[in-house]
Every structure is written in C-alpha cells, then in structure tokens.
Amino acid sequence: MTSSVIPRMALCLTALVAADRLSAQSSTLSARRAVAQAAPDTSAPLIRRTEYGVPHITASNFRGVGMGLGYAMSEDYGERVLRVLLRNKGWMGRIFGADSVGGDWNALLAMQRVRETYHLLDADTRAVYEGFADGVNRWIRANRAALPTWAEPVFTGHDVAAGDIGQANVAAAQRLVLRRLRSDSLSSTPSGAREEPAYSEDGSNAWALAPSRTTSGRAILLRNPHLSWTAGYWEAHVTVPGKIDFYGDFRIGGPFGVIAGFNRDLGWATTNNATDLDEVYALDVDPADSLRYLFDGVSQPMRAESLTVWVRGAAGLESRTRTQWSTPLGPVVHRTPGTIYVVRAGPAGEYRGGQQFLAMMRARSLREWKAALAMRARATSNLTYADRAGNIFTIWMASLPSIPHAATGDSLFTRARTSNDIWTRLLPLDSLPQFLNPRGGYVHNENDPPHFGNLRAVLDTTRFPANVERGSFDLRSQLAVQLIGGSDKLSLNDVMRRKHSYRMLLADRVKPDLLRALRADSATPALATVASLLRRWDNTVSPESRGSTLFETWWRLYAAAARDSAFAEPWRWAQLATTPRGLGRPDLVRSSMLAAIDSMQARWGAVDVAWGEVHRVRRGAVDVPVGGCSGALGCFRVLGYERAPDGKLAANTGDGWVLAVEFGPTRPRAYSVLAYGQSDNPTSPHHADQAELFARGQYKPVWFTEAEIRVHTQRSYRPE
Numbered sequence: 001m002t003s004s005v006i007p008r009m010a011l012c013l014t015a016l017v018a019a020d021r022l023s024a025q026s027s028t029l030s031a032r033r034a035v036a037q038a039a040p041d042t043s044a045p046l047i048r049r050t051e052y053g054v055p056h057i058t059a060s061n062f063r064g065v066g067m068g069l070g071y072a073m074s075e076d077y078g079e080r081v082l083r084v085l086l087r088n089k090g091w092m093g094r095i096f097g098a099d100s101v102g103g104d105w106n107a108l109l110a111m112q113r114v115r116e117t118y119h120l121l122d123a124d125t126r127a128v129y130e131g132f133a134d135g136v137n138r139w140i141r142a143n144r145a146a147l148p149t150w151a152e153p154v155f156t157g158h159d160v161a162a163g164d165i166g167q168a169n170v171a172a173a174q175r176l177v178l179r180r181l182r183s184d185s186l187s188s189t190p191s192g193a194r195e196e197p198a199y200s201e202d203g204s205n206a207w208a209l210a211p212s213r214t215t216s217g218r219a220i221l222l223r224n225p226h227l228s229w230t231a232g233y234w235e236a237h238v239t240v241p242g243k244i245d246f247y248g249d250f251r252i253g254g255p256f257g258v259i260a261g262f263n264r265d266l267g268w269a270t271t272n273n274a275t276d277l278d279e280v281y282a283l284d285v286d287p288a289d290s291l292r293y294l295f296d297g298v299s300q301p302m303r304a305e306s307l308t309v310w311v312r313g314a315a316g317l318e319s320r321t322r323t324q325w326s327t328p329l330g331p332v333v334h335r336t337p338g339t340i341y342v343v344r345a346g347p348a349g350e351y352r353g354g355q356q357f358l359a360m361m362r363a364r365s366l367r368e369w370k371a372a373l374a375m376r377a378r379a380t381s382n383l384t385y386a387d388r389a390g391n392i393f394t395i396w397m398a399s400l401p402s403i404p405h406a407a408t409g410d411s412l413f414t415r416a417r418t419s420n421d422i423w424t425r426l427l428p429l430d431s432l433p434q435f436l437n438p439r440g441g442y443v444h445n446e447n448d449p450p451h452f453g454n455l456r457a458v459l460d461t462t463r464f465p466a467n468v469e470r471g472s473f474d475l476r477s478q479l480a481v482q483l484i485g486g487s488d489k490l491s492l493n494d495v496m497r498r499k500h501s502y503r504m505l506l507a508d509r510v511k512p513d514l515l516r517a518l519r520a521d522s523a524t525p526a527l528a529t530v531a532s533l534l535r536r537w538d539n540t541v542s543p544e545s546r547g548s549t550l551f552e553t554w555w556r557l558y559a560a561a562a563r564d565s566a567f568a569e570p571w572r573w574a575q576l577a578t579t580p581r582g583l584g585r586p587d588l589v590r591s592s593m594l595a596a597i598d599s600m601q602a603r604w605g606a607v608d609v610a611w612g613e614v615h616r617v618r619r620g621a622v623d624v625p626v627g628g629c630s631g632a633l634g635c636f637r638v639l640g641y642e643r644a645p646d647g648k649l650a651a652n653t654g655d656g657w658v659l660a661v662e663f664g665p666t667r668p669r670a671y672s673v674l675a676y677g678q679s680d681n682p683t684s685p686h687h688a689d690q691a692e693l694f695a696r697g698q699y700k701p702v703w704f705t706e707a708e709i710r711v712h713t714q715r716s717y718r719p720e
Helices: 008-014 019-038 062-077 079-089 092-096 104-120 123-142 157-164 170-181 353-362 366-373 475-484 492-499 505-519 525-536 548-565 586-604 691-695 706-712
Strands: 002-006 046-049 055-058 203-209 220-228 233-240 244-251 260-262 266-271 278-286 289-295 298-301 303-313 316-327 330-335 339-345 382-387 392-396 434-436 442-445 567-569 581-583 615-619 622-625 639-643 649-655 657-663 668-674 715-717
Touching (some): 055 062, 062 123, 062 233, 079 092, 092 303, 104 157, 104 303, 104 316, 123 157, 123 353, 170 339, 203 266, 203 382, 203 392, 203 492, 220 260, 220 266, 220 492, 233 668, 244 657, 266 657, 278 330, 353 366, 366 382, 382 442, 392 442, 492 668, 505 581, 505 586, 525 548, 548 586, 615 691, 622 691, 668 691
Parallel strands (some): 055 233
Antiparallel strands (some): 002 316, 046 055, 203 442, 220 649, 220 657, 233 244, 260 266, 278 289, 289 298, 316 330, 330 339, 382 392, 392 434, 639 649, 657 668
C-alpha cells in the first residue's frame, strides 16, 4: 500500500467534490431558486403524505418517481440515506477518516462497473436513479442549516446505481481458504459448557392463497419480513399515470433496495434463502513465474490493478493505494507459493438489479413478471406471488452456478486445471425449485429450504443440483402450515389475525413430557407449583399469558445442557410436520427448572409473571406490552428482544413490516403495519405512531386509489 498527503487547505476544496463542479452546482442552484420564487416547480413530483406519514408520489415520468423517493426518504431517514450513498461513492474514508475506509475499496470496483454498464440500462431505470440522486440533493440544499458540514449535494445517478452492482464476496472466500489451510490447528474444539442458545430472528414469512382457499374467491398475499428494527423498511406508493402504480416497502438508501409490494394486478413477497452463489477454485502457479498460473495447459498472467482511495487525516487528505489481483475466472483471494485461490461468483458484475425490480413493479401478469425474473439480476431470495387472475406462485431464486463438480458449500475449494473444472453458466430459471398453483391452494415460505412450499406436493430433493439449499422443516414453518389450515377458506381478516398468532409450537411438542417429568418429582414444592402453572398455561406468548416466561427461561437452560439431545424425536423427513417432539433428556428437567425458578425470582420476583409485563414495545413515548417470541421456539409472530436498563425486554428485531393484500376485480384491498414507524427521527410524529398498533396486533388501511389518497392526505408538497 502506498500513500500521499494533500495539505489541509486542499481538504476543504476536495473533501466533497472538485471546486469547478461545486461552482457549477452553486450557479445552477441560484438559478433554480430564482425561478422557484416566481413559480412552483411543477415538473417536480407531487408528494402526498397520508396518515402515519406514508408518501404517495405522483410524477409525470420516472425521473420524478426517483426524485420523490429520494426526497421523501431523506425527510424520514436523513443522514442515513446520505451515508449509504457515500458508501456507494467510496467516500467514507474521505469524509469520516481511516476508521471508515474499509468498504471504499469494494466501492471503487462497483463504481468501475457502473461506468462500464450504466448506458446499457434502460432509460426508465436510469431516470429513476438520476431522479433519486436529484431528490436527495434537493433535500440537502433545503436543509443545509440543520445538517453536518460534510453533507453536500454531490450525488449522481451513478452513486445510486452502484448500490445495485453484484460483487463476489472476496472477504468471505478469503476466510474460507484460510480456515481450510489452517484446519489442523482448528480441528479440535475447546471443551466446556455451552452458553444459552442465541436465537437469530432474521428472516421472513410469506403466504399466497389461491381463490379456492379464500372466502372472497380472490387471491391473497401476506408479506412479513422480520429483521432488526434498524433494517430500514419504509413504505411508499409511486405512480406515473399509465406506466406504474406500485405500493410497497423500500430499503433505505436507494429506489430499488429489497422491495416487495403490489400493483392493481399482482404482488409479491420476499423471504431470505440460504444460497451458495460462489465457488472458490485453486489454480496451480506456473513454476516459472509466480505471477502466472496454469490453466487449460497454458500459462496465464494474473491482472494487477491499482485502486486509490482518499482518507481524511489530521494533515489533510491522504491517498491510499492497494493492488487488486484478479484473473478472468474471478478475483484472487489468497496466494501460496504453489497455488492461487480465486472466487467465481454468480452475481459478480450484475448491474441490472434495479432494472429487474422496475420491470417487476410494472408487470401486469404472471407472464410479464416471470419475464422480469428471467433477467436473473437479483442474486437471492424466495419470491412468493399472487395476482388478480388467481395465480399463486413461489420460486427459490438464486444466481446459482451450474457446477460441473461436487458442491463445496462454505468449507471447501475445488482444484481447477481446465475449463471443464469450473462453472460457466447459471442454472436456468425453470430449473430452480418452484410451485405454480399447486394442490391445496396455497404456497408459503418461512426461510425454509424450497422443497416445502406446499406439503401436498413436497419437492424431491434429488431433482435438484447439490448446491440447491437443503435442510429441515422448522417449527415456525410447521406452525405456518397449521395456521393456513388444510382446507379452511380464509378471509383477508382471517389471514391478518392468524399472522399475529401468539401460539408457541415448541410448547405443544414438549410440554407433555415436561409435565410428566415434574410429576415424577412432585415432592419438591417449587416444582409442584410450576407444574400447576404450566398445566394452566395455554401455550401462547400473548401479553397476558402466565407460564410463558417461565417456560422460555427453562427451555434455554435445558437446551443448553441437553445440547443435541434436547428432543426425544429430532426432525425427520418421514414426519416432517410433526417432529421434533418430546424431551430427550428428562433427567435434566429438575436441575434446569430449579435454575429457571431462581432466575425468575431474581429478575421478576415471581415465577408467574405475565409475558407482557416482561416483553415490551418501546418506541418514543410508547411503552406497551407485546406478544411474540423466537421463531426457534415455534412462534409465527417472531420477535427478538434486548434487555433494557430496568431489566425489561424491549422488542428490537423480528416482525417489523406486515402487509396483507387481496386482489379484487377492480382494485386491491390491503392493510399494513410498520412497527418502528415511517421515520427514524425521534422528533417526527411518525417515529412511533404505529408502535402501539403493532403491539396490539392491529393494522392500518393501505390507501391505494386516487380517491382514497385525496381524502386521507394530511400534507401535500413538491421537492424544493
């Protein structure tokens, strides 16, 4: 790595953009303000905020859509939007110093790809990118006095598009290689007791019900991501008359982040999937030249590229340069005297992610929507779909390499000496696991492997390559199928109510064995007391339930002690919807329950404390009880918590945005709730105005038609 320093005076001139560019922008801004004083900018989109702050953006073209999204998103998330764009631009070190420079190298590579491909995007996609940058810049200009000095209106469509560039995960591949090479030293694991299991609540739920399964005879879609409550889901409605009319969730920092929603004709939901999108290959070094490798019997040179970023320091801007080594097969992640390791990734270099999303948003039929998917520009996610025509569909999407060798997963690399040893194409779209209008009238996904999307037509795993996701059918997913029901006809209200079910399936599976073990030790008064409490408990985590907090505390202690023997019957294919069940180590019940009693008494002063006394939604001035638990415990209403200073558990992850939509003959009918509100600004009226609604398991109506929006508009304006 090399470096040089620009004096402090130059820092003022170059920290954000070249002086001539700033001068031009300043002149343009002055001219715009002069025009604005004479007449409003009617070319700008109209933003109408309805209850709960949802922006409905109407524009005459796609640049206006992007502008409205950039401006309104910045109003709600402010500096967070700017930081995303600075990361895309590769300016984090330039603005915030050496501690922030780490991602700038990859950002340079993404920006190079943008420059190579931006002109290849369709005009509407480019217009959205450019409009988004313009909207953010307009917001910065309108709020300069309240923003930090580093916030300048310097963003371009390229900066926005850079966030949608696919890249190989070089760091992960490097860790894989180093871990493998050091496997001898890592082969043994230190002994000792495990900590209590830590549950991850990252994931999502999605259902699509066919007309045969609904009381209205119309398809219904349920969308329910549950990530950290800092994930930045944000609702918006965008319209260009005659071209797009879409309502959905957007992720902070761009117009085409992880996004799902609906138009008049169709909608879709996303759930995370576990994909193996890249392969690490080991290439033989040419013995005659350590900077070359042997492939297909020919000595090939590695490519060296110098990447330079700028870092803010005490003396000014300092340049730092790295050399990035690569091959036509992929970037180099590690080298030894005899081997060069490269990673070859399915999504690498893909630049059309935004274009695909826009096509999906505009699609009018399943055929058009699948044609958008066929671009294969979105690297991952299960997609669950429903439409006005009555179709339901789900597909396990992945930019999945069609590999000519054994699947390596995340622990091995493959020796490659010829082109026959490496993958050269993606698995075709129609070869990915999918269900279209299956028997039973439903499809679902709760981050399962794709084979379980409909239990009346479970997919044979042997039909798919070994690098397609495999695994068990977890408790949360099993409860989802029970909630969908075998042949029940559900209304939209039924779907909304069942989404917020408080049931904990784990309790159904193990409580009988737990009570038997406690009865066997009934001479201990404390155990007899909790046995009576647990018998009365209804196996839910509703806010008022008593016994649930004790059970969850006990299970964590028991599972940590029992380890892989926690269940009497672990999950297995032959009973995929009824296992796991029973207690594999009833001998541990006494000690773990006594420890749970001690913990409950110490923390809450009682063993029968209600779930909602302990578990809270706290947002702004809202502090209310809430029901919901870990998906690992078999809850469909998934919530994770962090311990607050007063000892209570405050929801901070899990269910965040919930959408339920029914596709009527002329218009969709929908309801949603965004637990952490439309804005992360604590002073905003829309920071916490949905928190209590969510805690009660309720929804707000989604306003979609022009007549509804006019009636419910609380603020109407155009970007300045």
